[in-house]
Amino acid sequence: MSYTHQEVDYLRSHRPEISDVTAELALTRSSLVADTEVLRRHFGEYARAVTELVTARRSTIGKLPSDWLMCSESAQQSTPPTVAAVRARRIADHLGAGARVHDVTCSIGSELPQLTAVGLAVTGSDLDPVRVRMARVNTGSAVAVADALVPPLSPGAVDAVVADPARRAGGRRITRPDQLLPPLPELIAAHAGTPAAVKCAPGLDFSGWDGLVSVASVDGGVKEACLYSPQLGGGERREAVMISTKVGTGPRLDRITDLSGDGGGESLAGPPGRYIVDPDGAVVRSGLVRHYALREKLWMLDDRIAHLTGDRIPEGRTGFPFIEQVPLKKLKTVLRKHGCGALEILVRGVDIDPDKLRRNLKLAGDRPMSVVVTRIGSAGVALVCGPRADGVDRS
Known part of the structure; x- marks a missing residue:
């Protein structure tokens, strides 16, 4: 409210x-x-x-400044500063310091400080006059009341626009770019000729976008996708940005990129290795699982499923020490044999409810374990593993 x-x-x-x-x-x-x-x-x-x-x-503790003015809805919609900083740096790198950037859906101003911090000349606008009032207090930036589809500045007055269209309508998540509020085609047309960075939900169909699709996560949780015009993409088509904040030296960024956008190639499937690795959600949502596997010298259990395996856990990530692969119908017996009491369950490619599965297993032991329920070929299988383990950080 x-x-x-x-x-x-x-x-x-x-x-x-x-x-x-x-x-x-x-x-x-x-x-x-x-x-x-x-x-x-x-x-x-x-x-x-x-x-x-x-x-x-x-x-929003740790997400926005503690003295900012905000309401619950605007706080929930705001971009984490670490993600906004990545976007600001990309824009500055491609346009240069001093470039003029206009956030056309600035809300309470969460994006503006990060854009300013990299030397960009920033203005903002929003259709909601109350949020504009809060943005002015929060940031001290020039912010106006305006419709994102009716640019308040004359053509050529800015070098790039940033936008965050509404991602829900009638309580439901929007799944197509042309159904965003405002719709993506209309937004781009309203700012024709101006490079754009448009924030979107990561589950949208981006197949029609001719620039870069960048999916960002923070500590494993996917936060957003951002659509960059070709002028801001640097020739890249897909990107996963993994941000880790749980390290003592400040946020750490890990990027996976693809110039072609198709991720094709020969099969990478093979039998389970020493560890099972569940890739970061940004890697999965951006369609760069194969690229990540090749970089980390891992392989896939099935070319269609995003679980990976190998003889090491990537640095700074987690994985599961593999014990044995069993048919789903034998999982209960095998876990009892191992004395399993606490179980982490991952499911991908198989229609199984993890909570219902846990109840049906009726665990009674005292050993912590993990199980990855997935599909290999045409069969659903259970990969019985030890508890989640960390990769070696050599930084």
């Missing part, structure tokens, strides 16, 4: 007081009645807005 202009002004001018009063409030479902009464005593008619702000901030 968003705010009125008056609520935004109040939240801005009472930031220290809001922080002091809400610091000790849990704002959980069980404490909500008591916490709401505290907020009403302190903030009166603005208690709802304060509750919304604090809830949104707590949901």
